[in-house]
Amino acid sequence: MPIFIISYLVALLWFTSYAFAADKLPSWNDGPAKAAIVEFVKNVTGEGGPDYVPPPDRIAVFDNDGTLWSEQPMYVQLAFALDRVKALAPQHPEWKDKQPFKAVLENDPAGLAAAGERGLVELIMATHAGMSTEEFERIASDWVDKARHPRTGQPYTQMVFQPMLELLEYLRVNGFKTFIVSGGGTEFVRPWAQRVYGIPPEQIVGSTIKLKYEVTDGRPRLTRLPAINFIDDKAGKPVGIHYQIGRRPIAAFGNSDGDFEMLEWVTSGSGPRLGVLVHHDDAEREVAYDRKSHFGRLDRGLDEGPKRGWVIVSIQSHWKCVLRHACGLPVPSK
Amino acid sequence: MPIFIISYLVALLWFTSYAFAADKLPSWNDGPAKAAIVEFVKNVTGEGGPDYVPPPDRIAVFDNDGTLWSEQPMYVQLAFALDRVKALAPQHPEWKDKQPFKAVLENDPAGLAAAGERGLVELIMATHAGMSTEEFERIASDWVDKARHPRTGQPYTQMVFQPMLELLEYLRVNGFKTFIVSGGGTEFVRPWAQRVYGIPPEQIVGSTIKLKYEVTDGRPRLTRLPAINFIDDKAGKPVGIHYQIGRRPIAAFGNSDGDFEMLEWVTSGSGPRLGVLVHHDDAEREVAYDRKSHFGRLDRGLDEGPKRGWVIVSIQSHWKCVLRHACGLPVPSK
Numbered sequence: 089m090p091i092f093i094i095s096y097l098v099a100l101l102w103f104t105s106y107a108f109a110a111d112k113l114p115s116w117n118d119g120p121a122k123a124a125i126v127e128f129v130k131n132v133t134g135e136g137g138p139d140y141v142p143p144p145d146r147i148a149v150f151d152n153d154g155t156l157w158s159e160q161p162m163y164v165q166l167a168f169a170l171d172r173v174k175a176l177a178p179q180h181p182e183w184k185d186k187q188p189f190k191a192v193l194e195n196d197p198a199g200l201a202a203a204g205e206r207g208l209v210e211l212i213m214a215t216h217a218g219m220s221t222e223e224f225e226r227i228a229s230d231w232v233d234k235a236r237h238p239r240t241g242q243p244y245t246q247m248v249f250q251p252m253l254e255l256l257e258y259l260r261v262n263g264f265k266t267f268i269v270s271g272g273g274t275e276f277v278r279p280w281a282q283r284v285y286g287i288p289p290e291q292i293v294g295s296t297i298k299l300k301y302e303v304t305d306g307r308p309r310l311t312r313l314p315a316i317n318f319i320d321d322k323a324g325k326p327v328g329i330h331y332q333i334g335r336r337p338i339a340a341f342g343n344s345d346g347d348f349e350m351l352e353w354v355t356s357g358s359g360p361r362l363g364v365l366v367h368h369d370d371a372e373r374e375v376a377y378d379r380k381s382h383f384g385r386l387d388r389g390l391d392e393g394p395k396r397g398w399v400i401v402s403i404q405s406h407w408k409c410v411l412r413h414a415c416g417l418p419v420p421s422k
Numbered sequence: 423m424p425i426f427i428i429s430y431l432v433a434l435l436w437f438t439s440y441a442f443a444a445d446k447l448p449s450w451n452d453g454p455a456k457a458a459i460v461e462f463v464k465n466v467t468g469e470g471g472p473d474y475v476p477p478p479d480r481i482a483v484f485d486n487d488g489t490l491w492s493e494q495p496m497y498v499q500l501a502f503a504l505d506r507v508k509a510l511a512p513q514h515p516e517w518k519d520k521q522p523f524k525a526v527l528e529n530d531p532a533g534l535a536a537a538g539e540r541g542l543v544e545l546i547m548a549t550h551a552g553m554s555t556e557e558f559e560r561i562a563s564d565w566v567d568k569a570r571h572p573r574t575g576q577p578y579t580q581m582v583f584q585p586m587l588e589l590l591e592y593l594r595v596n597g598f599k600t601f602i603v604s605g606g607g608t609e610f611v612r613p614w615a616q617r618v619y620g621i622p623p624e625q626i627v628g629s630t631i632k633l634k635y636e637v638t639d640g641r642p643r644l645t646r647l648p649a650i651n652f653i654d655d656k657a658g659k660p661v662g663i664h665y666q667i668g669r670r671p672i673a674a675f676g677n678s679d680g681d682f683e684m685l686e687w688v689t690s691g692s693g694p695r696l697g698v699l700v701h702h703d704d705a706e707r708e709v710a711y712d713r714k715s716h717f718g719r720l721d722r723g724l725d726e727g728p729k730r731g732w733v734i735v736s737i738q739s740h741w742k743c744v745l746r747h748a749c750g751l752p753v754p755s756k
Contacts (some may be wrong), residue, residue, distance in 0.1 A: 113588050139616075149427030161435055221664055265624075278668050288478055289668030290599075296665055300682055302658040308687050310664055317665075324637040329653075330555055330644055331630055332666055336610050351636055 113260040114408070115251040115415060121364075121406040123398045124253070128362040129262050132338065139360040143263035145253065147337035147352065149293075149329060151272035151332070152258070152277060154343040154384040155366055156285060157248040158411065163383055164244050165272045166208075168231050172215035179382055180214075189214070209316070217297055217314035220277065224312055229279035245284045246413035250364075252341070253412065256285055259339070267337070268296040269329055271321035273345050285351040293332045295320045325350035344384040351389070365389050365397035370403040373410040440688070446592040448742070449585040449749060455698075455740040458733045459589070462594050462696040466672065473694040477597035481626075483663060483684065484590070486604035486611060488677040488718040489700055490619060491582040492571070492745065493502045494709040498578050498718055502541075502565050506549035513547075523548070543650070551631060551648035555609065560647055563613040578748035579618045583700075587673070587746065590619055601671070603663055604628040605655035605680050615748035627666045659684035677702065678718040683749045685723070685732060697732035699723050704737040707744040 116122040131139035132146060153159040169370040172358065173183070173192045183189035188207035191199030200207065220374065237247050256266050267285055270277055274294030281287045298313040320328040326349055329337065338346070340354035343366040351363040368377050393400055401407070409415035450456040465473035466480060487493040498730035505519070507526045518522035522541035533592030534541065550558065571581050590600050602621055604611055608628035615621045632647040655660040658685055663671065674681070677700040685697040701720065702711050711723040727734055735741070743749040 144616075147624075274665070274668065282478075290666065292483075292668060297663060299661045301660045301687070303686070306690075308660070308683070308690055310660060312610065326635045326642070326644060327633045330633060331608070333625060334608065349642070350635070353635070356640075356642055 090338070095245065112261060113251070113254050114255055115355040117406050117408055119406055121399050121401045125364070128339070128360060128365060129259070132360050133262050138156065141338060141359065143337065144265075145338065146259075147333060148259050148262040148264045148269045148339040149269045149337045149341070149354065150252070150348070151342040151344070151347045152268050152294075153272055154368065155249075155341055155347070156252050156256075156268070157244065158374060159384045160368075160377065161383075163272065164247075164340065165276050167235065167238075168228065168276065169211045169215045171231065171235065172227070173211060191385060213297075214315035216276075217275065217312045220309040220311055221299065223393075224307070225279050226277055227277050232280050240264065240411070240413070242411075242413045245280060248284060248410065248412045249405045249407075250409055250412045252366075253285070255341075258285070260286065264339070265347070267291045267321065267329075267333060268401065269325050269340075269350060271319070272324075273297075274320075293320060293328045295324075321346045323349045326353035329353070338362065341366070342389075344386050345388050346384075348389055348392075350394070352396075355398065357394060363393070363396065364401060365393050365398055366401045366403065368403055370407075370410060373405075373414070374403060433721065435713065446595060447585070447588050449588055451742055455733050455735045459696070459698070462673070462694060465695050467596050476670060477694065478599075479669065479672065480593075480596070480598040481601065481667060481669060482593050482598045482673040483667075483671045483675070483688065484586070484602045485676040485678070485681045485684070486602050486628075487606055488702065489583075489681070490586050490590075490602070491516045491578065492708065493718045494702075494711065495572065496715075498581075499610050501569065501572075501578075502562065502610065503545045503549045505565060505569065506561070507545060510549065547631075547648040550607065550610075551646045554643040554645055555633065555663055556643070558609055559613050562610050566614050574745070576745075576747045579614060581746065582618060582740075582746045584743055584746045584749040585741045586700075587619070589675075590621070594620065598673070599625065600669060601625045601663075603654065603659050603684060605653070605659075607631075608654075618640070621627075627654060627662045629658075634659055648734035648748060655680045657683045658726065663687070663755050672696065673697070675700070676723075678720050679722050680718075682723050684728075685727075686730075689730060691730065697727070698735060699727050699732055700735045701738065702737055704741075704744060706738075707748070708737060 091196055113122055132141040133138060133189055133271065153163050159165065170192050175191055177183055179235045183193060188200055188211055191203060192211065193389035201366040218296065232244060235244060236242065237244055259266055266287055268277060268281060268291065272294055274292050274296050277288040277294055278292050281292055296317040298315040298317045302309055302311050302314055318324065318328065336357045337354050338360065340351045341364045342351055343403055355361040355363040367385065368375060370376060376386065377389060379385065403410055431751065442698055447456055465471060466475040467647060468474055470652045479573055487497050491498065504526050507523055511517055511527055517527060522534055522537035522545055525537060569578065571578055574581065593600055600621055602611060602615060602625065608626050608630050612623040612629055613625050630651040632651045633647040634643050634645045634647055636643055652658065659681065670691045671688050672694065673696040675698045675709060676685055678699055689695040689697040699720065702709060704710060711718065712724060713719065737744055
């Protein structure tokens with residue numbers, strides 16, 4: 089075959105694969121954020137190139153709340169806990185007069201806020217412990233199926249960010265293994281993460297409570313105890329990553345200062361690294377919040393991120409559409 | 423094509439794939455243990471069959487010490503700890519007069535035994551903590567490369583069981599994801615498990631110590647603290663599996679009562695299940711030990727295992743060869 093035909097075919101192949109790759113992010117506007125991501129992926133997958141990373145080391149970690157799905161007006165898992173308090177109230181008549189339960193039952197946000205972090209932990213323990221891991225999985229799974237977002241009336245699994253779904257799939261097509269690294273509970277996310285994000289249970293890292301192995305009448309179960317085992321947030325995220333993944337990821341995606349240490353840990357490794365923060369600046373299509381938000385505060389990351397070479401994704405400027413239910417696009421297949 | 427030719431081709435294909443599968447366990451004697459394993463794999467991979475299990479749920483867990491490599495005359499990680507005490511002794515002159523260090527430095531097994539479990543923990547903390555995760559990985563990795571087994575003079579990575587290497591690969595070829603679930607330290611196993619067992623870091627579940635995320639001069643590190651985080655042994659194994667894998671495996675392989683709860687947990691799930699215990703009954707080719715052994719005691723499992731349908735592998739009867747270095751077979755690729 090004449091050499092010019094070969095060159096032509098190679099160029100065609102290159103163009104086709106490039107076009108295919110770009111096509112994988114249809115909800116991203118062309119611009120610096122998309123370009124930085126595509127460039128990074130091109131570099132680490134370019135065999136023989138200086139930045140080539142073999143597939144087993146292509147580990148990408150994603151925060152969940154505010155990065156993959158909406159965390160407004162409150163963390164979804166908190167909405168779950170509040171609903172569970174209401175569902176369990178008939179079995180706990182004492183809750184009518186006891187904070188923070190009273191505040192939940194009376195829909196009293198001020199009373200709930202007054203209970204502080206300790207009150208929150210009490211709510212989580214009362215609603216997340218005392219059953220087997222299998223029972224909890226069923227409860228969480230049922231709730232996620234039936235609950236609706238207070239503002240949009242959509243299932244929470246429709247409150248995921250379409251551009252991030254595309255990004256997960258784009259990375260996987262390029263040989264990445266995608267993990268969730270969430271401050272929320274591992275077991276709250278696992279039951280539906282495969283279906284919604286294409287991420288299997290063993291690739292979910294999150295906060296955990298203590299478990300006890302018990303055998304009753306020859307049937308073993310893991311009982312969820314009302315005690316924190318691990319908080320996978322802030323400086324806990326690199327620790328959780330190390331325990332469960334055991335190698336430093338090369339790409340990290342977050343949206344709040346709770347993800348700062350994770351991005352710092354990931355981007356300070358040697359070789360090509362990608363750190364991305366999603367900035368919620370779109371009041372029209374989602375919610376605009378950052379430095380002063382109660383949920384998902386982003387302050388230090390906005391200041392230091394750009395100096396560290398992290399990509400700041402402006403939802404307003406960089407995303408063609410935001411929430412899955414509003415995008416009218418087919419969800420990428422697994 | 424005439425129908426009989428198609429039938430013939432189908433039969434040929436079936437036979438070829440069957441022969442290929444059987445071939446994958448060349449170091450296993452034909453007999454009940456091999457037959458039970460092959461039958462289980464045939465059932466869970468038989469599409470359309472009543473016991474079919476889709477690939478994502480084909481999770482198999484393996485104990486390490488005594489199941490994948492030799493744990494005699496002592497756990498390899500203990501040999502590592504003792505060597506580290508000797509290597510670090512010049513920086514710790516006080517160890518000369520302090521137990522359990524004194525016993526180690528004077529090669530005094532009785533003194534070491536007298537220090538008991540507390541002494542052991544002290545040795546582990548003194549040798550496994552106080553450095554970054556990266557430094558520890560280097561130290562463990564170097565040691566595994568250079569250390570030699572006291573009886574055979576072989577590298578420890580040659581003291582692995584050839585039939586188990588074949589089994590790991592056989593399961594992977596059949597769509598299984600293989601995990602190690604070790605009572606030993608996660609980070610002691612990770613540096614070499616890919617090379618020796620074909621198992622990546624994120625598929626190693628083990629005991630862990632506390633970690634602290636620290637940033638010095640802009641460089642983050644994870645520092646290993648002298649405090650136990652999680653003991654992945656006995657009733658801890660199902661807990662460790664749940665935290666890290668998040669679904670119940672369908673096959674479990676162990677060799678001691680430290681694996682009892684893991685096998686119990688795995689084999690009491692619904693659908694097809696496989697529990698296997700390796701029984702070290704071959705004094706000639708390895709070491710014969712069970713009910714009274716200090717390392718890897720197997721007592722309850724020998725009594726109850728068969729009643730629970732667990733397969734007991736007799737090394738003497740079921741394995742053609744035992745230790746990798748003595749088998750003279752090529753190690754399965756990947």
